[in-house]
Amino acid sequence: MVGTPAAAGRGTALAVLGALVLAAVPPAVAAAPPPAPGPAPSAAQTVGADRPSPEMLRALQRDLRLTADQAAAGLMNEAEAGARAGRLRNALGERFAGAWVRGTTSARLTVATTDARDVPAIRAQGAAAAVMKTSLAGLRAVKDRLDAAAARVRTTNTPLWYVDVPGNRVVVQAVDRAAGAAFVKAAGVDPGQVAVRVSAQRPRLLADIVGGDPYYINNSARCSVGFSVTRGDQEGFVTAGHCGAKGDSTTGPDNRTAQGTFQDSVFPGKDMAWVGVNSGWTATPYVEGEGGQRVQVEGSVEALEGASVCRSGSTTGWHCGTIEQRDTSVSYAEGTVDGLTRTTVCAEPGDSGGPFLAGSQAQGVTSGGSGDCTSGGTTFFQPVNDILSAYGLTLKTVSAPSSGAPADPGEGGADAWAAGRVYRAGATVTRAGVRYRCLQTHQAQTVWSPEGTPALWQRL
Numbered sequence: 250m251v252g253t254p255a256a257a258g259r260g261t262a263l264a265v266l267g268a269l270v271l272a273a274v275p276p277a278v279a280a281a282p283p284p285a286p287g288p289a290p291s292a293a294q295t296v297g298a299d300r301p302s303p304e305m306l307r308a309l310q311r312d313l314r315l316t317a318d319q320a321a322a323g324l325m326n327e328a329e330a331g332a333r334a335g336r337l338r339n340a341l342g343e344r345f346a347g348a349w350v351r352g353t354t355s356a357r358l359t360v361a362t363t364d365a366r367d368v369p370a371i372r373a374q375g376a377a378a379a380v381m382k383t384s385l386a387g388l389r390a391v392k393d394r395l396d397a398a399a400a401r402v403r404t405t406n407t408p409l410w411y412v413d414v415p416g417n418r419v420v421v422q423a424v425d426r427a428a429g430a431a432f433v434k435a436a437g438v439d440p441g442q443v444a445v446r447v448s449a450q451r452p453r454l455l456a457d458i459v460g461g462d463p464y465y466i467n468n469s470a471r472c473s474v475g476f477s478v479t480r481g482d483q484e485g486f487v488t489a490g491h492c493g494a495k496g497d498s499t500t501g502p503d504n505r506t507a508q509g510t511f512q513d514s515v516f517p518g519k520d521m522a523w524v525g526v527n528s529g530w531t532a533t534p535y536v537e538g539e540g541g542q543r544v545q546v547e548g549s550v551e552a553l554e555g556a557s558v559c560r561s562g563s564t565t566g567w568h569c570g571t572i573e574q575r576d577t578s579v580s581y582a583e584g585t586v587d588g589l590t591r592t593t594v595c596a597e598p599g600d601s602g603g604p605f606l607a608g609s610q611a612q613g614v615t616s617g618g619s620g621d622c623t624s625g626g627t628t629f630f631q632p633v634n635d636i637l638s639a640y641g642l643t644l645k646t647v648s649a650p651s652s653g654a655p656a657d658p659g660e661g662g663a664d665a666w667a668a669g670r671v672y673r674a675g676a677t678v679t680r681a682g683v684r685y686r687c688l689q690t691h692q693a694q695t696v697w698s699p700e701g702t703p704a705l706w707q708r709l
Contacts, residue, residue, distance in 0.1 A: 289701060289702070289703050290701070290702070290704070291329065291704065292328045292329045292331065292332035292703075292704030293324075293325045293328040293329055295328075295550075295697070295702050295704040295705060296328050296331075296547065296548060296550045296608060296609065296610050296704065297547040297548075297608060297609040297610070298324040298325050298327070298328035298608045298609075299325060300609075301320075301321060301324050301608055301609070302538065302542075302544045302545065302609070303542070304538030304539045304540075304542045304543075304544050304567065305320075305324075305538065305544055305559060305606070305608065305609075306320045306321060307539055308538070308539055308559050308567050308568065308569045309323070309324075309557055309559070309569050311569070312559075312568055312569035312570060312594075313557060313569060313570070313571070315353065315354075319353055319354050320557075322354040322356075323353070323354045323355045323557055324557070324608045326350070326354055326355040326356050326358075327350055327355045327552060327553065327556040327557065327607070327608070328608065328704070329704075330348075330350050330355065330358040330376075330553055330556075331550065331551075331552065331553050331556075331688075331689050331704075332688055332689065332703070332704040332705070333358060333360075333374050333375060333376060334348035334358060334360055334376070334553060334688075335674055335687070335688025335689045335705075335707070336374065336688055336707055337360045337370075337371060337374055337376065338360075338674055338675065338688070339674075339675060339686050339688065339707055340370070341360075341362050341364075341367060343384060343386060344362045344363045344364045344367060344384060345360075345361070345362065345384060345385055345386075346361035346362055346363055346379070346381040346383065346384050346385050346388075346414075346417060347360075347361045347381075347385045347388075347414035347415070347417075347554075348360045348361065348376075348414075348553055348554075349414055349415050349553055349554040349555040350553050350554075350555040350556055351555055355555065355556060355557070357377060358375070358376040358377065358553075359376060359377045359378070359379050359415070360374070360376045360377075360378060360379070361378075361379040361380070361381045361385075361414070361417065362378065362379075362380060362381070363380070363381055363382065363383070363384050364380070365380045368380065379415075381417040382417060383417055383418075383442075385412070385414065388412045388414075388417070388418070388419055389412060389576065391419045391438055391442050391443065392410065392411070392412050392419050392576065392578070394436045394437060394438050395410050395419065395421070395432070395433075395436045395438065395443075395578065396578055396585075396587050397436070398432065398435045398436035398437075399578065399580065399585045400585075401435070402432065402435045404432065404580035404585060405580070405582075406423055406424045406425070406428035407421055407422065407423045407424075407428055407429055407432040407580065408422060408423075408450075408451050408452055408579065408580045408581075409421070409422035409452060409577065409578070409579055409580065410422065410432075410577070410578050411574045411576065411577035411578065411591060412574060412575075412576050412577075413444070413574060414554055414574070415554075416444070418442070418443070418444050419438075419442060419443045419444070420443070420444050420445075420446050421433060421443055421444070421445050421446070422445075422446045422447075422448050422450075423445055423446070423447060423448075424447070424448075424449060425447060426445055426447060429443075429445030429446075429447070430445065433445070450619040450620075450627070451582075451619065452579050452580075452581060452617050452618055452619050452627070452629065453581065453582070453617055453618070453619065463501070463502045463563045464499050464500065464501055464502065464508060464524075465499065465500045465501075465502075465505060466492055466493040466497050466498075466499055466511075467493070467497050467498055468498075468500060468505060470492070470493075471563065471599055472488055472489065472492035472493075472563075472599070472601045472602040472603075473488070473561070473562045473563040473564075473599065473600055473601060473602045473603030473604075473615065474486045474488060474602065474603070474604075475487040475488045475489075475602050475603060475604050475614035475615075475633070476536070476546060476604050476611050476614070476633060476644060476645065477532035477533055477534060477535075477546075477644075477645035478523060478532065478637070478642040478643060478644055478645060479532060479642065479643050479645060480523075480525075480640070480641055480642050480643065483512075483525045484525070484526055484530065484531065484532040485509060485512065485523055485524050485525040485526050485532065485642075486523065486524055486526070486532065487521070487522070487523045487524075487602075487614055487633065487636045487637075487642065488522050488523070488524060488601075488602030488614055489516070489520050489521070489522060489601045489602040489614055489615060489616055489631065490514045490515045490516030490519060490520045490521045490522040490631075491516040491517075491520055491583065491601065491616075491617075492514075492522060492601055492602050493511045493514060493522060493524075494511060494514050495511050495512065495513050495514050496510065496511060497510070497511045497514075498510055498511075499511070499524055501530075502563075506529070507527060507529070508524075508526055508527065508529075508530060509524045509525050509526035509527055509530065510524065510525055511523075511524055512524065512525045512640070513640055515639075516583075516584070516586070517581065517583060517584025517585055517586050518584070518585075518586065518587070519586060519587075519588065519631060519635070519639075520586045520589070520614075520616040520617075520631045521614070521631050521635065521636040521639060521640075522602075522636075523636065523640050523642060532645045533645065534546045534547075534645045534646045534647045536561045536604045536606065537561050537566075537567070538561065538567050539566070539567045544561075544606065544609070545609055545647045546604075546606070546609060546610075546611050546644065546645065546646050546647065547609040547610065547646050547647055547648065548609070548610050548611070548644070548646055548691060548692065548694060548697070549610060549611045549612075549633050549634050549637065549644050549671075549691050549692045550607075550610045550689050550690070550691040550705065551610075551612070551632070551634065551674075551689055551690040551691065552572055552607035552608075552610065552612060553572070554572050554573065554574060554575060555571060555572060556571065556572050556607055557569060557570070557571055557572075557607065558570060558571065558572050558592055558594060558605050558606065558607045558612055559594070559605070559606050559607075560592075560594045560596060560600070560603060560604065560605045560606075560615060560628065560630075561603050561604050561606075562596055562597075562599065562600025562601075562603035562615060563599050563600065563603065564596075564597045564598060564599035564600050565595065565596060565597050565599075565600055565622045568594050568595050568596070568622060569594060570592050570593035570594035570595070570628075571592065571593050572590060572591075572592055572607075572612075573591040573592060573593060573627075574590070574591045575590045575591075575632075576588060576590075577589045577590065577591045577629060579616070579617065579629055581617055586616060586629075586631075588631070588632065588635060589616055589629040589630065589631060589632075590605075590612070590613060590629065590630050590631075590632060591627060591628075591629055592605070592627070592628050592629070592630065593625075593627065594628045595618075595620060595621060595622040595625055595626045595628065596615055596618050596622070596626065596628040597621050597622055600615050600628075601615055601616070601617070602614050602615060603615045604633075605630045605633075610691075611633045611644055612630060612632065612633060613630030613631050613632045613633045614630055614631050614633065614636070615628060615629075615630055616628075616629045616630055616631050617629055634671045634690055634691065634692060637671050637692050638671040643669050643692070644692055646694065648694060648695075648696050664677065664678055664679055665678065665679050665680070666678040666679065666680040666685070666693065666698065666699055667693065668693045668694055668695045668697075668698075669692070669693060670692070670693050671690070671691070671692045671693075672687045672690065672691060672692075672693055673687060673690050674687050674688060674689055674690050675687060677709070678699065678706075680698060680699045680700060681700065683699075683700070683708060683709075684708070684709040685699040685700075685706040685707060685708055685709060686706070686707045686709055687705065687706060687707075688704065688705055688706060688707055689704070689705055691705060
């Protein structure tokens with residue numbers, strides 16, 4: 250917003266809680282090797298869900314209409330669900346059809362598969378099982394064809410398309426059914442694989458060139474700072490790509506003090522950028538919460554669909570909602586952006602580039618949306634792990650070293666685990682001679698080495 254603001258075969262192992270071996274489970278799943286000896290933190294402890302900030306809890310209560318106990322329980326449940334879903338994703342491999350949480354406190358985790366024989370193993374992990382026709386990989390393949398078509402045809406009347414994981418379908422949002430059908434036909438996709446949702450809403454970039462804070466681009470447009478980052482000795486912050494182009498200058502909100510320069514920026518296609526600041530500014534592991542109170546950032550573990558998420562912006566402040574869909578493509582008037590995450594959080598012009606947090610875990614930076622914070626709306630964010638990976642940045646966290654260089658280079662080799670790298674769910678690494686598979690997408694930190702974080706890594 251410018252302006253104001255791995256596939257596996259049938260022999261894959263499945264980690265069953267309590268190392269329980271289920272005779273009824275087909276050969277596709279079996280008990281995983283026992284974890285390394287010694288106590289290990291729970292998923293909630295690893296990502297800081299057991300110690301949420303008061304600002305996060307108050308906003309969740311207000312925007313999701315929860316009690317204090319429900320808000321706290323929801324964060325704990327979402328953290329634990331992410332780890333369980335990751336283990337099941339690794340076990341199911343190409344049969345995995347997605348995972349999501351539901352309920353007032355996100356107490357119900359559902360994991361989907363394309364093979365009914367996986368149901369007992371999924372239930373053994375404490376999750377509800379859903380048997381679907383199409384795998385998540387299959388749904389993404391359909392969406393990829395829509396993305397390709399968007400580069401050839403106008404999408405003014407089909408401004409949004411995404412993978413609906415619980416619905417096991419790809420959805421195209423269009424102004425009318427004829428427009429949706431025409432887009433599906435242009436993509437060469439079987440109409441039976443796509444649902445058309447009719448809506449008059451058109452997502453827009455949340456831009457406003459009227460003055461305000463917290464930072465200005467070329468002394469005119471205003472956007473919101475995302476998350477603090479480092480690259481080597483250079484400090485800075487990530488923000489939305491549509492806020493400025495490479496080389497554009499930025500100034501702070503107070504007396505337009507010189508601040509920094511856009512080091513790189515992509516828009517459309519993606520909506521990501523980062524700004525390198527001068528020596529008068531210091532990167533901190535915090536974002537602005539309710540009433541100007543600071544909320545700390547502890548990492549970038551990707552939350553599940555259905556999880557709660559909160560956003561900070563220079564126009565509307567601190568608001569919360571839930572994650573609806575990932576891997577969403579949005580056709581703005583200025584161009585199409587893919588890979589965004591759709592949320593129920595409201596936002597308004599000037600909030601562009603601002604941070605989204607799930608608990609204390611960085612999720613992304615505000616891109617655009619529809620509606621407002623009076624009547625409610627929909628907002629999209631660019632996932633922060635994509636930005637960190639694309640530009641070689643290190644997220645500033647309360648436990649990370651001050652330097653942007655990886656604190657632990659690993660033990661050599663292309664697949665050796667190393668702090669500072671972004672690992673996707675399903676990736677495999679080697680650490681101290683042991684193989685591990687990633688459970689949840691995140692940027693690695695020294696304090697999150699595989700042997701000590703079973704919430705993030707599964708020993709093979």
